[in-house]
Amino acid sequence: MKIYKAHILFTKEKDHFDVIENGYLAVADGCVVGIATDVSAFQAPEAEVIDFGDRLLIPAMNDIHVHAPQYRNLGIAMDLELLPWLANYTFPEETRYADPGYAERMYRRFIYDLWRHGTMRASVFATVHLDSTLRLMDLFREAGMGALVGKVNMNRNCPEALCETLAQAESACTALVQAYGGPDGLVRPIITPRFIPSCTPELLQLCGTLAQRHHLPVQSHLSENTDEIALVKQLEPESRNYGDAYHRYGLFGQTPTIMAHCVWTAGEELQLMQQNGVMVAHCPTSNFNVSSGMAPVRTFLDAGIPVGLASDISGGHDLSIFRVMVYAIQVSKMHYQRDHAKPFLSLSEAFWLATKSGGSVFGRVGSFEPGYEFDALVIDDADLNHDHYTLLHRLERFIYLGDDRHITHRFCRGQEIPAPHYE
Amino acid sequence: MKIYKAHILFTKEKDHFDVIENGYLAVADGCVVGIATDVSAFQAPEAEVIDFGDRLLIPAMNDIHVHAPQYRNLGIAMDLELLPWLANYTFPEETRYADPGYAERMYRRFIYDLWRHGTMRASVFATVHLDSTLRLMDLFREAGMGALVGKVNMNRNCPEALCETLAQAESACTALVQAYGGPDGLVRPIITPRFIPSCTPELLQLCGTLAQRHHLPVQSHLSENTDEIALVKQLEPESRNYGDAYHRYGLFGQTPTIMAHCVWTAGEELQLMQQNGVMVAHCPTSNFNVSSGMAPVRTFLDAGIPVGLASDISGGHDLSIFRVMVYAIQVSKMHYQRDHAKPFLSLSEAFWLATKSGGSVFGRVGSFEPGYEFDALVIDDADLNHDHYTLLHRLERFIYLGDDRHITHRFCRGQEIPAPHYE
Numbered sequence: 063m064k065i066y067k068a069h070i071l072f073t074k075e076k077d078h079f080d081v082i083e084n085g086y087l088a089v090a091d092g093c094v095v096g097i098a099t100d101v102s103a104f105q106a107p108e109a110e111v112i113d114f115g116d117r118l119l120i121p122a123m124n125d126i127h128v129h130a131p132q133y134r135n136l137g138i139a140m141d142l143e144l145l146p147w148l149a150n151y152t153f154p155e156e157t158r159y160a161d162p163g164y165a166e167r168m169y170r171r172f173i174y175d176l177w178r179h180g181t182m183r184a185s186v187f188a189t190v191h192l193d194s195t196l197r198l199m200d201l202f203r204e205a206g207m208g209a210l211v212g213k214v215n216m217n218r219n220c221p222e223a224l225c226e227t228l229a230q231a232e233s234a235c236t237a238l239v240q241a242y243g244g245p246d247g248l249v250r251p252i253i254t255p256r257f258i259p260s261c262t263p264e265l266l267q268l269c270g271t272l273a274q275r276h277h278l279p280v281q282s283h284l285s286e287n288t289d290e291i292a293l294v295k296q297l298e299p300e301s302r303n304y305g306d307a308y309h310r311y312g313l314f315g316q317t318p319t320i321m322a323h324c325v326w327t328a329g330e331e332l333q334l335m336q337q338n339g340v341m342v343a344h345c346p347t348s349n350f351n352v353s354s355g356m357a358p359v360r361t362f363l364d365a366g367i368p369v370g371l372a373s374d375i376s377g378g379h380d381l382s383i384f385r386v387m388v389y390a391i392q393v394s395k396m397h398y399q400r401d402h403a404k405p406f407l408s409l410s411e412a413f414w415l416a417t418k419s420g421g422s423v424f425g426r427v428g429s430f431e432p433g434y435e436f437d438a439l440v441i442d443d444a445d446l447n448h449d450h451y452t453l454l455h456r457l458e459r460f461i462y463l464g465d466d467r468h469i470t471h472r473f474c475r476g477q478e479i480p481a482p483h484y485e
Numbered sequence: 486m487k488i489y490k491a492h493i494l495f496t497k498e499k500d501h502f503d504v505i506e507n508g509y510l511a512v513a514d515g516c517v518v519g520i521a522t523d524v525s526a527f528q529a530p531e532a533e534v535i536d537f538g539d540r541l542l543i544p545a546m547n548d549i550h551v552h553a554p555q556y557r558n559l560g561i562a563m564d565l566e567l568l569p570w571l572a573n574y575t576f577p578e579e580t581r582y583a584d585p586g587y588a589e590r591m592y593r594r595f596i597y598d599l600w601r602h603g604t605m606r607a608s609v610f611a612t613v614h615l616d617s618t619l620r621l622m623d624l625f626r627e628a629g630m631g632a633l634v635g636k637v638n639m640n641r642n643c644p645e646a647l648c649e650t651l652a653q654a655e656s657a658c659t660a661l662v663q664a665y666g667g668p669d670g671l672v673r674p675i676i677t678p679r680f681i682p683s684c685t686p687e688l689l690q691l692c693g694t695l696a697q698r699h700h701l702p703v704q705s706h707l708s709e710n711t712d713e714i715a716l717v718k719q720l721e722p723e724s725r726n727y728g729d730a731y732h733r734y735g736l737f738g739q740t741p742t743i744m745a746h747c748v749w750t751a752g753e754e755l756q757l758m759q760q761n762g763v764m765v766a767h768c769p770t771s772n773f774n775v776s777s778g779m780a781p782v783r784t785f786l787d788a789g790i791p792v793g794l795a796s797d798i799s800g801g802h803d804l805s806i807f808r809v810m811v812y813a814i815q816v817s818k819m820h821y822q823r824d825h826a827k828p829f830l831s832l833s834e835a836f837w838l839a840t841k842s843g844g845s846v847f848g849r850v851g852s853f854e855p856g857y858e859f860d861a862l863v864i865d866d867a868d869l870n871h872d873h874y875t876l877l878h879r880l881e882r883f884i885y886l887g888d889d890r891h892i893t894h895r896f897c898r899g900q901e902i903p904a905p906h907y908e
Contacts, residue, residue: 137869137885138878140814141831171871350815353822353829379811379885388802391563392773396819399776406776408564446560448594455561462560462802465888 063090063109064476068119068440069453070097072430073414076363080430081453086111087119089436092476096432114440114471118457121428122182122437122472123383124420127281127322127343127372129187130198131159133172135376144287144352144377148220152376156189156214157223165194166201170484173205177482178466179382182437182474183208183424185281185320185343185372187254190214190224192234199242202249205482207474208424208437212254212281213238217265220256228268235272243276248475250278253317257283258294258307270312279318279423281343282308285331286323287354305331305340315340320423322374323348324362325355332365341368341423344415346389348377356393360404363411370420371412384461387412409458440471486513486532491542491863492876493520495853496837499786503853504876509534510542512859515899519855537863537894541880544851545605545860545895546806547843550704550745550766550795552610553621554582556595558799567710567775567800571643575799579612579637580646588617589624593907596628600905601889602805605860605897606631606847608704608743608766608795610677613637613647615657622665625672628905630897631847631860635677635704636661640688651691658695666699671898673701676740680706681717681730693735702741702846704766705731708754709746710777728754728763738763743846745797746771747785748778755788764791764846767838769812771800779816783827786834793843794835807884810835832881863894 070085088095088104098104101111132152139151159165176184186209188195195213202209213234217225226234238251253273255261261269273280285291285304294304301307305327308314314321315338322343327335335342342362349355362369371386372378380386387409394406407415421428427435443460446468451459460468472479493508511518511527521527524534555575562574582588599607609632611618618636625632636657640648649657661674676696678684684692696703708714708727717727724730728750731737737744738761745766750758758765765785772778785792794809795801803809810832817829830838844851850858866883869891874882883891895902 134872137882138874140881140885350818353818355822356819395773395776396779399778449557451561458563459560462563 063088063095063104063106065101065104065106065109065111066114066119067111068114068117070119070430071453071457072121073410073418074429074431076411076414076419077408079410079413079454083453087430089476092435094430094432094434094436097430116444117470118441118443118453118460120439120441120457121417121421121430122439122474123180123416124370124424124428125176125181125184125373125381125383126320126341126370126420126423127345127374128184129375130169130172131156131165131189132376133168133175137376137379140351140379144290144354147352153221153224157221159189159191159194160223162193162197165191166197169198169201170482173201173207174482174484175381177205177207177472177479180439180466180469180472181381181383182472182479183421183427185210185252185423187212187214187281190216190226192237195238196241199249201482206248206477206479208248208427210250210252210279210281210423212252214254214256215265215269216256216260218262219259228264231265231268232272235276239276239278253278253280253313255282255313258297258304259290263311266311266313270316273317274312277317279320280313281320282313282322284308284321284324285326286349287352288326291326303331305334309334309338314338318423322372323354323357325349325357332361332367335367336365339368341370343372344369344390345372345374345378346393347380347386348374350389351379352377356396358397359390359394359407360397368419368422369415370423371416382465383416384464387416387461390415409461436473436476438473439469441468442470443468486511486518486527486529488524488527488529488532488534489537489542490524490534491537491540493542493853494876494880495544496833496841497852497854499834499837499842500831502833502836502877506876510853512899515858517853517855517857517859520853539867540893541864541866541876541883543862543864543880544840544844544853545862545897546603546839547793547847547851548599548604548607548796548804548806549743549764549793549843549846550768550797551607552798553592553595554579554588554612555799556591556598560802563774563802567713567777570775576644576647580644582612582614582617583646585616585620588614589620592621592624593905596624596630597905597907598804600628600630600895600902603862603889603892603895604804604806605895605902606844606850608633608675608846610635610637610704613639613649615660618661619664622672624905629671629900629902631671631850633673633675633702633704633846635675637677637679638688638692639679639683641685642682651687654688654691655695658699662699662701676701676703678705678736681720681727682713689734689736693739696740697735700740702743703736704743705736705745707731707744707747708749709772710775711749714749726754728757732757732761737761741846745795746777746780748772748780755784755790758790759788762791764793766795767792767813768795768797768801769816770803770809771797773812774802775800779819781820782813782817782830783820791842791845792838793846794839805888806839807887810839810884813838832884859896859899861896862892864891865893866891
């Protein structure tokens, strides 16, 4: 058993923070044993006590939608909308990942940057290439960080070099399950049809079959952009809506499912998500940058639809989930400004989305309740703390003003995670 | 004469960048002499050449609306709207600035943080207190950074301790003009009625008189929030709109005028701004955080109304004008998403707003054209530059992903500015 002493803040419930000033948090076998204000409560006099003094101890960040091979394109070409941006920047870059050497060089930087920003678990889109995807999974395993990694499925409306056959899709899935299919693995595969416009009905059907055959979760994109929605309507005329198209192929909650964006989800599509327990990956920075719109997170929460936060680089420009929290609150304030019946997200709600709610994708992750895997960050905010602030205001200031310089320790599943090597 | 060699990027026009790869920029008497790709063009063989190698040389940032005494409140209490936020957080904090010792401690940190983020000129709200305001001006002068500093005028709807008499307002103005009234000073006073709800008609009239008597510019707040606009309508029933209320007191373009926010400015108010050449301080982060709305910057630009960018801390949460650029583009994308007839801001437009357009408040500032004061930043983006990027993509990546760690040198009016001392 190890015991960490610090000011402990987390969100068991979305509506308020649990705040334990000078608390002790005990960890055994990678999981939280409990929290106490007196170390003797653990009746473990031999346990090592690590004292973080005046620092804050919070759950680590979870990023539930991020495109690893778009790392090079981060912060460029922000002048295009979704479909031309895919054609001109995203697809040409992803083509380079046929070369596992290039992939490894870029993926190492990507993982280092996730680590730097305090993200210990991510649900990741790779590319269509099996070898590079396996390399990405190896790198996550080496780093000791958690990931659901999707080898992307796609076979239409994209460059020839990014198209796969059905046979390739199936055999790649088998290879991924053989390599990383263990149920308790930190790194696991996730079925990842890119989105309806990139996949023929046959490929979508195969994806649904593979997800159910191997009990794998699913991730894709949903109702991000009005042009995209019109295109899907044309491609899938028999579906009642974009979500229903996934549903018909077994890709909408038949196994645990994350759908990114859902900016324009409403009506029957919303009901279907609710009914099927499909999770929203809310990507507010990306939705701004790609001119998509502002997703109605309060509506999702009111409907009991699960939601987590996501950077969606390189549609999003910032890997920091703390920054994404700020944007999520801001987007909700624009909905509130137009309709006061939709209260904006509180800080505790945004934090809960990034930790306990988003973390649920990875198991018992994102809280400090007993039995949760110990994923945590230690925050040294001394240089932000130049007057008298409450612990909650200190956390709020770190979220709004802080950066990677303030994160002094990172833990995933109980292990302290050192900086992953790159170059 | 000094000559700086680097990759030079700036925006003479809003619609495109001037990019000079491996350019030489000559400076004499604090001003830009010219730019050349061959150093011999300057015919100054004795001039010192400072070689910044592969780095970028860009104009420094201008922040045309920022509340220095709200520095302590940065990143806290983001759960309130404008009027309760003023009452519960802003006014209690500003009351502390009656103590020049407290003011100096906080103002030093504020100026250091402006410097850190590459902002070399700012148009600043202080508090109602003369002594603390003079101390703030002294600190800007000591730092070598440019500022328009406003001792705030207010005498109603606020705590007694923040109310002044008309006689105090007039004598304070005289003292500020005596101390800092020189026309070429880097630090100068600006008439600063807080906003209509905080000033009686008599005080507003006095502010207008003082501005014209001393040829001083004016700054205030306009049409930020719908509740505020309703309050002004009630307080000034004879005015045609919020802007017209300022106009009637000689505070709307009779001398150069900056109005912060203008989120809801339209119709006759917009026409009056256009007619009077009133400048908009666009504060997109603040407008999100305080649930105000999204200002129609494209409409202002189309109408020929001058616009600059502003952090508006602590309504805004980030002093970095680079971050404000990103937000300004994002806000314009949400307008574009609803109405494609309103093109979103290009990167060059956002950069121009932050440099040449916003800089115009301070004189010939914000460009590298001959005769402009040399306000500049040197950007070392080596750790962002891990593949082949164009110079424009390098600048875009720095704007979206970079931070103070990438700024290696800062210049204001030709002088290199070292880190201001604090604590």
